[in-house]
Amino acid sequence: MKRFFGAFFVIGLIVAGSVAFQACDSSSSTAPTGSILDEITGYQSWAVLDAVVGPDPFLAAAHGVNNGFVRVVYASQGPDANGTYPEGTIIVKELRDADGNVVGPLTIMLKRGSDFNPAGNGWEWAMTNDTRDSIALHGDNQAMALCANCHTQANAAGNGSDWVFKHPKEYTVDDMAAFLDFANWEKVAENFGPDPFLGQAHGVKDSLYRFVWMNYRVKAFDGKYPTGMIIVKELKDRNGNSVGPLTVMVKRGGNFNPDGNGWEWFMTSPTRDTIITRGDNSTAANGICAGCHSQANTGDNGVDWVFTRP
Template identity: 35%
Template sequence: MQLSSQLSRQLCFLRIILISLPLLIIGCDAGDGDGLDENGLAIENTPAAIDLFSRVQSEVFTARCIACHIGASAPLGLDLSEGNAYANIVSVTSTQQSTMMLISPNNPEESYLVKKIRGDSDITGAQMPRNGPPFLSDNQIQLVIDWVNAGAKATASSGAEETINAGAEETTDDNEFVATLSDFTNYASWQAIDYSIDASNPALGTAHKGDDAAYSRRTYKNATAQASTGEYAIGSILVKEVVTWQDGDKEFSPMAGLNAMVKRGGEFNSGNGGWEWFDIASDVTAINGQGADLMGGMCDACHSQAESQTGGLDYVFPYPSEYIASAADFADYEDWELIEKRSDQNSLLGEIAHKADDPDAIRRIYKKQLYAYPDTAEQGYPVGTIIVLEVEQNDAITEVTAMVKRGGTFNTDNHYWEWFMLAPLDLSIMVDDSGEARGANLMGGMCNSCHSGANPTTGDGIDYVFEHKDDPFNHP
């Protein structure tokens, strides 16, 4: 009897489910796709994909990847949605295999993303897309490879296209790109092309806090600018941050802390390369000012010197910055910030460096720009950073050496540092048989060799600078 009652209740429950589930299914049916393209986007909002990257975006990323790879919580931070994908993959190091780029232009076999979608045997983790099979079709994979082989250029709308459809309209020089606030919101995810501090460029003067050693500058360029060769393509955007870390956190300069130059083209500012200048709120919520004559025409005036005075191109100063120090840069080092004084037998010095063989020697380290901040392992200290070490023995200064973040293309194998030996008496750059005691390979490369040990892996420092207790930042 009890069993019968229980069975009856269960059959009743089953009936409820069997009735309610079809109702639920009918009530929440799949969309019929009216007015939508194959990616579920409204047809009128879908631009015709005429260039390779637009096709890659539409036929691969939007079609298969953004179910997961979208927004702030995209796996591995890899947002592949429209407007974000390019900056996140082209010439960007893979998180899973740090020796490879996700997309290495012109080199599909060295592009990790290509390997992931092909399911090569040397990838980490699963083949993409995760919801395969089916994985991408041969045609979709070939489309990505073709795009990489063609230089992995950006979109037609930004003027750097590789047009493949003979019937499609090509972008012309008459196009005009009118930037709005949304064009800047992602700037920090673009490629950073320069990081400098102090008067790293003689053309700076007081602009962009070039006269204030507490502020550093970082410049980013968008995908269109990145893909441009020669003069910048219409739609190119370069954004410059001017920030300080005096209070421990990143703070923008209250005046012109975030600026941009946009290659607008058309008839706009034709006497000055078609550039439009922008003063943007540091939280990218508003454009405070824009136009050809921003800052009373000062932007035009200064940047017009970029090519003739400094070897830049098309109103853009050369990057990365290069700061070539002279003896005058070290003259007042004792007035700089003393970031450490020590007299112990530091094992990192080996037996001879900086008078390590004298147990009574005192070493003092001075940093010219206290707030020069090595905030990313890739770029390290900003160009222009200067650090001096002096050694005192028997109440006399017997050794003065310096390291300067020179930048440019100098000593690229060793993070752009230049090394100096200074005369303790007059702080001139010492001279030996081969000339001034400065360069990338000073002391037969010993400076490079020892200081390369200052990195987060060893825990002894960051970017060739050893940890010093009163440096507010270099504590790996």
């Protein structure tokens, strides 16, 4: 928490400094009249382009990346066939904490068009204060150089288009290194004994303890866990030794496994030195994981293919 607001405070200072400097420079565009807060009213009912947690190659320490906040991006409309957003488009990015509460400033892009910010293809950049009840900063590429200097990377092929990063994002895991340090994560459950859904699976019959770990302890947003999330289930014997295969779910997102909300299923060998199966609903373990986990989508059993809720 502290780290996040600290980082944004520093960014705020840098940007505020440049705005103050340019206040007496008449060549810097001023924003159109009207309140940006009014323009974004009701943005949470717009289309959700993405909900992501964890590191991003473009983000470094910006935008609340290192603290487990979920970054949710909403857009009032989508881009045209060339990836250009029509005049009038507004995109809002918000941060949510582990309990799903919106925290910190909103960052906003508004497509003004016509003569506004030609260097930035007509976008106005804006940011609210920490409590989101006033606009702290706004302006064109020059006034909001910090935003523009990073977002220009979205214009490179493959990264996005029209200053907007690519959505939906895909998070891929190369190998087991992505989840072998799970013991340093948040333990969200410690189960033992029979379970109505388990039958003979997952070590029940061997009287093993079943621990569930999450790389980020966050709640599902809009019925889905964010891209970048990893959940590991570990088995332990009565002496506390970690035993047998790890079963793992990685929220890969993007266009992966649309039938399974973007989850990739994994299972390691019993000695945990190789991945013996991974894939989508039908390929991982020949569909056995998804077949049982689909029960988590019904009633109050769980949410988004996941039984355990933090």
